[in-house]
Amino acid sequence: xxxxxxxxxxxxxxxxxxxxxxxxxxxxxxxxxxxxxxxxxxxxxxxxxxxxxxxxxxxxxxxxxxxxxxxxxxxxxxxxxxxxxxxxxxxxxxxxxxxxxxxxxxxxxxxxxxxxxxxxxxxxxxxxxxxxxxxxxxxxxxxxxxxxxxxxxxxxxxxxxxxxxxxxxxxxxxxxxxxxxxxxxxxxxxxxxxxxxxxxxxxxxxxxxxxxxxxxxxxxxxxxxxxxxxxxxxxxxxxxxxxxxxxxxxxxxxxxxxxxxxxxxxxxxxxxxxxxxxxxxxxxxxxxxxxxxxxxxxxxxxxxxxxxxxxxxxxxxxxxxxxxxxxxxxxxxxxxxxxxxxxxxxxxxxxxxxxxxxxx
Amino acid sequence: xxxxxxxxxxxxxxxxxxxxxxxxxxxxxxxxxxxxxxxxxxxxxxxxxxxxxxxxxxxxxxxxxxxxxxxxxxxxxxxxxxxxxxxxxxxxxxxxxxxxxxxxxxxxxxxxxxxxxxxxxxxxxxxxxxxxxxxxxxxxxxxxxxxxxxxxxxxxxxxxxxxxxxxxxxxxxxxxxxxxxxxxxxxxxxxxxxxxxxxxxxxxxxxxxxxxxxxxxxxxxxxxxxxxxxxxxxxxxxxxxxxxxxxxxxxxxxxxxxxxxxxxxxxxxxxxxxxxxxxxxxxxxxxxxxxxxxxxxxxxxxxxxxxxxxxxxxxxxxxxxxxxxxxxxxxxxxxxxxxxxxxxxxxxxxxxxxxxxxxxxxxxxxxxxxxxxxxxxxxxxxxxxxxxxxxxxxxxxxxxxxxxxxxxxxxxxxxxxxxxxxxxxxxxxxxxxxxx
Numbered sequence: 001x002x003x004x005x006x007x008x009x010x011x012x013x014x015x016x017x018x019x020x021x022x023x024x025x026x027x028x029x030x031x032x033x034x035x036x037x038x039x040x041x042x043x044x045x046x047x048x049x050x051x052x053x054x055x056x057x058x059x060x061x062x063x064x065x066x067x068x069x070x071x072x073x074x075x076x077x078x079x080x081x082x083x084x085x086x087x088x089x090x091x092x093x094x095x096x097x098x099x100x101x102x103x104x105x106x107x108x109x110x111x112x113x114x115x116x117x118x119x120x121x122x123x124x125x126x127x128x129x130x131x132x133x134x135x136x137x138x139x140x141x142x143x144x145x146x147x148x149x150x151x152x153x154x155x156x157x158x159x160x161x162x163x164x165x166x167x168x169x170x171x172x173x174x175x176x177x178x179x180x181x182x183x184x185x186x187x188x189x190x191x192x193x194x195x196x197x198x199x200x201x202x203x204x205x206x207x208x209x210x211x212x213x214x215x216x217x218x219x220x221x222x223x224x225x226x227x228x229x230x231x232x233x234x235x236x237x238x239x240x241x242x243x244x245x246x247x248x249x250x251x252x253x254x255x256x257x258x259x260x261x262x263x264x265x266x267x268x269x270x271x272x273x274x275x276x277x278x279x280x281x282x283x284x285x286x287x288x289x290x291x292x293x294x295x296x297x298x299x300x301x302x303x304x305x306x307x308x309x310x311x312x313x314x315x316x317x318x319x320x321x322x323x324x325x326x327x328x329x330x331x332x333x334x335x336x337x338x339x340x341x342x343x344x345x346x347x348x349x350x351x352x353x354x355x356x357x358x359x360x
Numbered sequence: 361x362x363x364x365x366x367x368x369x370x371x372x373x374x375x376x377x378x379x380x381x382x383x384x385x386x387x388x389x390x391x392x393x394x395x396x397x398x399x400x401x402x403x404x405x406x407x408x409x410x411x412x413x414x415x416x417x418x419x420x421x422x423x424x425x426x427x428x429x430x431x432x433x434x435x436x437x438x439x440x441x442x443x444x445x446x447x448x449x450x451x452x453x454x455x456x457x458x459x460x461x462x463x464x465x466x467x468x469x470x471x472x473x474x475x476x477x478x479x480x481x482x483x484x485x486x487x488x489x490x491x492x493x494x495x496x497x498x499x500x501x502x503x504x505x506x507x508x509x510x511x512x513x514x515x516x517x518x519x520x521x522x523x524x525x526x527x528x529x530x531x532x533x534x535x536x537x538x539x540x541x542x543x544x545x546x547x548x549x550x551x552x553x554x555x556x557x558x559x560x561x562x563x564x565x566x567x568x569x570x571x572x573x574x575x576x577x578x579x580x581x582x583x584x585x586x587x588x589x590x591x592x593x594x595x596x597x598x599x600x601x602x603x604x605x606x607x608x609x610x611x612x613x614x615x616x617x618x619x620x621x622x623x624x625x626x627x628x629x630x631x632x633x634x635x636x637x638x639x640x641x642x643x644x645x646x647x648x649x650x651x652x653x654x655x656x657x658x659x660x661x662x663x664x665x666x667x668x669x670x671x672x673x674x675x676x677x678x679x680x681x682x683x684x685x686x687x688x689x690x691x692x693x694x695x696x697x698x699x700x701x702x703x704x705x706x707x708x709x710x711x712x713x714x715x716x717x718x719x720x721x722x723x724x725x726x727x728x729x730x731x732x733x734x735x736x737x738x739x740x741x742x743x744x745x746x747x748x749x750x751x752x753x754x755x756x757x758x759x760x761x762x763x764x765x766x767x768x769x770x771x772x773x774x775x776x777x778x779x780x781x782x783x784x785x786x787x788x789x790x791x792x793x794x795x796x
Contacts, residue, residue: 077707084707085765243787247780254776261769264705 027237032221034111038241039248040104041210044132045203046249047097050256051135054090055192062142064188066181069144070270077267088260094136096252098286101132102350109343112334113216114325121209124202126322131199136284138191144184145268150281152187153179158294161311180273219334282357289353290314321346408455409439409447426527435488442474469509471518472500499597515556517598522546538595541579543588544570569646577649587613610638620730652688655729656681679734683741687722690748691715697755704762711754718747 011017029038061080063072076083105125108114114122141152156179159169175182217225225232235241283291290310297306304312321342328339413422427433432441440447444461446454456462466474476497478484485494496519500506505516522538529536537546548567550556557564570576570589578586592609593600601609611618621627621637630637641662642650653660656677657667663677694715698708721744728736 074707074709078710239790240787243783243790247783250776250780250783254773257769257772257776261765262705264707267707267709 024238025236028234029215029237029241030217030221031233031235032217034218034221035235037104037107037111038215039245040100040107042245043248043252044097044100044104046252047093047100048199048203050093050253051090051097052196054086054093057086058090059192064142064185066144066184066271066273069142069184070267073143074267077264084264085257085260088264089256091265092256092259094139095284095286096256098132098136101129102286105129106343106347108216109324110340111216111218112328113218115216115219115328116325118209118213118216119325121206121213122325123322124206124209128199128202128206131195131202133286135191135195135199136286138187138195140284141179141184141187142191143267144271146271146275146278147268147281149179149271149273150277151283152183153277154281154291155283155287156183158307158311161305161308162315163308163312178273223334285354285358288357289350292353292357317346407439407447408450409443409445411450412452422526426524430524430526430528431530431533432528468514468518469512471520472497472506472509475519496596499594502599503594503597504599515559517550521550538590540584540586540588543590544576547589566645569643573645573647574649575647614638616727617730620728620736624731624733626730626732650726652681652684652726655684673732676732676734680729680732680737683734683737684722684725684729687718687725687741687744687748690745690752691718691722694718694748694751694755697752697759701755701758701762704759705765706758706762708754708758711751711758714747714754715751718744718751720744721747 008017029035058076061072061076061083063069073087076087078084080086108122108125137152137155141148156170156173159173160166162169171177173183173186174180175186282288293314294307294310297310299306301309324339324342328336330336410422410424410427413420414424416422432438438447439445440461443465444463445456446460446462449455454460480494480497482494485492500519501510505518508516509518524537531538533539534541536542544567551562552564552567554564566589575587579588590598608618617638627637630640641654642648654662657664657669657674658681661677661681663673667673667677695712698711698715701708702712721740725737725740725744728740731737
């Protein structure tokens with residue numbers, strides 16, 4: 001008996017390896033015209049893995065203090081072998097991960113994958129999306145440059161608009177009344193400890209739920225297979241689907257390499273707490289639709305302050321969007337048309353406002 | 361022993377007893393305010409001087425808008441404060457009665473003393489502005505303007521020529537004729553008027569020259585500390601600086617240049633030739649931003665005005681120019697390569713920061729030319745060149761790094777492509793077999 005067989009036996013006796021392999025061999029993925037959207041979740045997971053790996057490497061040199069943060073990132077970019085590559089991949093990877101996460105959410109929405117019994121999968125996914133946005137927001141401040149300082153000031157200032165607990169939230173996030181070194185250490189803690197812990201937990205739950213209920217098939221495809229069961233096609237998850245997913249990962253990795261080599265993430269100028277805000281302060285692209293909306297709102301809308309109304313509207317919209325599966329309980333399983341309309345509006349609003357903010 | 365809260369109780373009683381006293385104080389305050397304000401209120405509501413003079417033709421016309429915004433009106437100084445009389449009466453015989461203290465408008469020769477009645481009275485001025493100087497009149501008497509006025513020349517500037525008459529604004533008001541950015545135009549009203557200045561036989565191109573100078577450029581770009589006429593000539597005590605005092609005037613701002621000039625050989629040489637220090641090389645009103653071309657032996661250099669070929673000064677000027685150009689070129693070379701590396705995506709922030717040191721050394725070298733000694737210029741130039749050598753190497757390294765990154769990317773892309781191809785082949789192989 002060879003060494004590999006011995007190892008396999010050893011694992012089988014302790015962890016039921018053969019059972020596991022049997023399960024993996026029998027896991028399948030439905031094949032239809034929308035199957036490409038199945039890659040988005042895996043790509044987001046892959047990018048999360050890249051973020052964890054590059055983040056750990058950055059941690060070796062990064063110093064979360066007002067006097068050391070900018071200099072340590074500069075050191076990483078200039079002195080640490082391949083530091084520029086690691087930092088650029090981490091920064092670009094974060095943006096691509098948020099993009100794939102948002103794309104995954106809309107694909108799940110329009111393919112109606114959240115329908116019964118997958119409501120909890122949707123909910124856990126939404127929590128993950130909020131966590132990913134939290135990663136982006138907290139990580140943006142860490143290089144401690146002018147742009148990140150003032151963007152964080154604007155961003156945290158929005159929480160002050162929340163009724164009753166707004167100011168408490170602001171002080172909690174900033175570690176004081178203003179954005180200072182205390183905010184930096186706080187954001188660092190949130191970015192490298194709290195959010196990764198929560199994200200790992202919810203990724204586990206999300207994967208467990210996906211595994212429990214299997215891949216959802218869009219209602220239109222479901223109807224077609226009901227009418228013509230012979231047309232139903234499936235692909236083995238391992239290795240067939242996995243290898244295809246691996247190809248997608250490779251493409252993403254190559255794209256990140258190109259971005260890092262040709263457009264390394266800028267470092268900017270060191271944050272100066274006493275300087276006036278530089279021109280063109282704006283948040284990252286994924287918060288731009290909210291920023292642009294708040295800019296459109298007048299100072300006063302009826303009895304409400306414009307900013308307060310904006311924050312309240314976005315809060316309500318996020319809550320409604322998260323709970324949409326519970327409204328979409330049509331008996332034919334095709335989903336309600338008005339909910340699709342809401343999705344189209346949300347996507348158009350997100351894209352439209354973001355483009356408007358950058359182009360106009 | 362008194363109970364602990366007795367004192368509190370007593371304080372409370374004392375508080376109640378002091379209530380009528382407080383009311384009385386308040387009443388006194390109200391009366392005082394009314395006493396102070398009522399005359400001025402009545403003066404505002406009734407001003408027969410302005411009622412008539414606003415309708416008269418020049419030179420008796422007074423613009424009510426100008427009066428209203430003048431610093432004097434703002435401080436409660438009314439017509440009668442300077443001119444006497446009674447502004448509450450519409451009857452000219454009463455309002456302009458000498459019995460009421462009316463004084464006619466002062467002649468030009470009388471104006472300085474007329475204004476000085478208040479402005480030279482420190483005790484009086486303290487009530488309006490404790491920090492305002494009160495030596496304007498005594499300074500004026502020492503000025504060329506004051507001296508000529510004393511000799512009967514009424515064409516020279518008096519207070520009203522520069523400050524205005526009834527519409528005087530505080531000097532920190534941008535609309536004021538003596539606000540820093542307006543001073544040159546105010547002086548130029550007379551000094552740029554060739555016909556007016558003809559009897560004095562002095563040039564009238566100062567304003568035109570100044571308007572093209574580096575000082576004017578700095579002033580209008582927002583630096584209110586940049587010099588204007590009064591900075592060098594004085595304001596109330598205005599006089600042209602003499603040959604010996606030019607360095608003192610310039611050195612109030614250009615401290616290091618003056619010190620270096622004093623330590624070099626030019627000081628004695630200029631003195632013996634009767635040449636004014638700074639002005640000989642830099643001119644006076646039309647001072648241009650100095651460039652490295654000022655020094656040297658090339659066309660446009662100032663040194664060749666005095667130094668001929670073969671003289672040590674000619675040789676030194678040539679070498680100093682070469683040293684400055686060398687450092688300037690080195691800095692430009694380093695900056696160019698670092699900018700290219702930055703555009704290629706390599707972080708060169710520290711090297712660019714170091715380059716600022718070389719720029720500082722160049723500035724020091726340019727200042728040290730006032731010693732006209734090659735050694736002191738070279739000390740700074742050499743220090744700067746050392747920095748540029750390092751920063752240029754950093755730029756070269758950064759460009760090599762950019763190239764290395766691109767090569768690495770191409771290699772890794774080729775490997776990725778091969779892996780992708782391999783995966784495609786594996787998938788085909790797997791899927792070509794019949795399913796279990």
